[in-house]
Amino acid sequence: MTSSARAIIDLDVTGHTINRHIYGHFAEHLGRCIYDGFWVGEDSPIPNERGIRLDIVEALRALDIPNLRWPGGCFADTYHWRDGIGPREDRPQIANTNWGDVVENNHFGTHEFMDLCDMLGADAYVNGNVGSGTVQEMSEWVEYLTRGDDSPMARLRRQNGRDEPWRVPFWGIGNEAWGCGGNMSAEYYAEEARRYATFCHNHGDNRLTRIAAGAHEDDLDWTRVLMKTLTECHGCTLYGNLPYQAVSFHYYTHSGSGINTEDALPFSDDQYYRTMAYAADMDRVIRGHIAVMDSYDPTGRVGLVCDEWGTWWNVEEGTNPGFLFQQNTVRDALVAGIHFDIFHRYERLTMANIAQTVNVLQAMVLTDGDRMVLTPTYHVFEMNKGHQDARRLVSHLVEAPSTTVEGTPLDLVSLSASTKDDSALISVSHLSADADCTVTVDLRGRRADVRRARVLTGGSAADFNDVDAPDRVSPQPLEARVEDGILTVVVPPHSFSTIELDLV
Structure with missing residues (x-):
């Protein structure tokens, strides 16, 4: 799903x-x-x-x-x-x-x-x-x-x-x-x-x-x-x-x-x-x-x-x-x-x-x-x-999956972005417990190329690190691409991701 x-x-x-x-x-x-x-x-x-x-x-x-x-x-x-x-x-x-x-x-x-x-x-x-x-x-x-x-x-x-x-x-x-x-x-x-x-x-x-x-x-x-x-x-x-x-x-x-x-x-x-x-x-x-x-x-x-x-x-x-x-x-x-x-x-x-x-x-x-x-x-x-100390970039989330928690809506995607020294950083928190999410971001105003993308997640939201498995939850490479100004990334459930961009 x-x-x-x-x-x-x-x-x-x-x-x-x-x-x-x-x-x-x-x-x-x-x-x-x-x-x-x-x-x-x-x-x-x-x-x-x-x-x-x-x-x-x-x-x-x-x-x-x-x-x-x-x-x-x-x-x-x-x-x-x-x-x-x-x-x-x-x-x-x-x-x-x-x-x-x-x-x-x-x-x-x-x-x-x-x-x-x-x-x-x-x-x-x-x-x-x-x-x-x-x-x-x-x-x-x-x-x-x-x-x-x-x-x-x-x-x-x-x-x-x-x-x-x-x-x-x-x-x-x-x-x-x-x-x-x-x-x-x-x-x-x-x-x-x-x-x-x-x-x-x-x-x-x-x-x-x-x-x-x-x-x-x-x-x-x-x-x-x-x-x-x-x-x-x-x-x-x-x-x-x-x-x-x-x-x-x-x-x-x-x-x-x-x-x-x-x-x-x-x-x-x-x-x-x-x-x-x-x-x-x-x-x-x-x-x-x-x-x-x-x-x-x-x-x-x-x-x-x-x-x-x-x-x-x-x-x-x-x-x-x-x-x-x-x-x-x-x-x-x-x-x-x-x-x-x-x-x-x-x-x-x-x-x-x-x-x-x-x-x-x-x-x-x-x-x-x-x-x-x-x-x-x-x-x-x-x-x-x-x-x-980066300059904030206003991020407009125009569509996102959501759920209801005790009668209150909860967006299942949260993101923010900033820019510094001809680069940008986008952070994406995906809160769904069980579904992947395809996130597309319309990048306007400057051309951008993906420098690095990483994701942090586990087999479940309850995964943790201990001395026997210190890297069970650690950042891993994430596939991300920019085509015609559109950034596309598929993020797994219960995950935190960052995409670093070079700006031209």
Whole structure:
């Protein structure tokens, strides 16, 4: 059984530049993301550099990872940064009460995180502590990281072995203040965010993008309060510098029953389609937040950030329930594909961070001792990396197969396209569980030749990679051709495909 889809792309009409930071990542002190993930310690037999695991770094560098968010998440609002500096043997142990109620030794702290960012070639997104911290504590952390003269915090940094300041472009003002970050009301948090952000200073030539902790999914009232409080600030408008430059929201995908309620494996076709529908609903949620922001900030000074997204299933049997370790399937990869097609549409969306990078939730990498597995989701990031900082091409999907999920139509084909340096990249997510689809794209405005086409799929949407079959789900060559300006490609069921074009 084969269906068909038709699209039109004007190769000579470009839109906004797709911000590379929507391909950001997230590393929390949660489960085996940091310890037994990124960090193995300098004495580990696993190849490492200054304690940081090298095979993970190599894999992530291949994604052109633009930024990394740390130390949380919920952990951020219990983390006191001075516990994680100085000689490792002198650092105090702390209890991670949010995730597994385990004790950790603080061997991975500020210097180790910044070292990791340097190795990855990624910008640092540091999330400060509003829930249990103080304004002074956060202000001094910014100074410690970014000030270059002989200030007290700069001297302390030098005593701990780092002479020059780091560049830290992104700073989070707490996390999920409506929940684990303090169970605050929107009005109370908005005032706190304005106060904390005021004391997160720009030092030297380091310019901070301060990100206020935003809404849970489509809680537009939370965004409305943040924007209202920001734009009605007398001192802010008087001096022209907004205390925070972005507001965030979090969106986790599941099959409709809620996070952490269903298994990553196995799942039915009904659960699969409900997951795809929930992922596609991200578009409605983003449009809602942007509409609120537009009403207070029509010129777009404040960015929207989705700094936690991904699938959230039950933990794998036999693992610590607080470690959030789940398997990663073709279904998860398609959630990523759908999300990126949505993210590409919105210029106000300035950053997004998948949760999380290693061994937690919808991870890029899973480790088992000294062995490492790249997940299907990893491959979507790699196949899609050409969209980073490319000019968006408007894609008109004029015909597509569809189905109905709980009364709501769901297109079974999603696509997006961009152009850069006389090339174009087209991404196609095909969601049908059982049918091929012939996709034809009318390429207008410039002549195009296929440079490379690849497809990611499996025998079923439940296929995954593990240490015994690390390449079960991996990109494979895909036949694609352009004749008389029409691109034709047949994509298999439950698949993610990319077509790279040379433009003349």
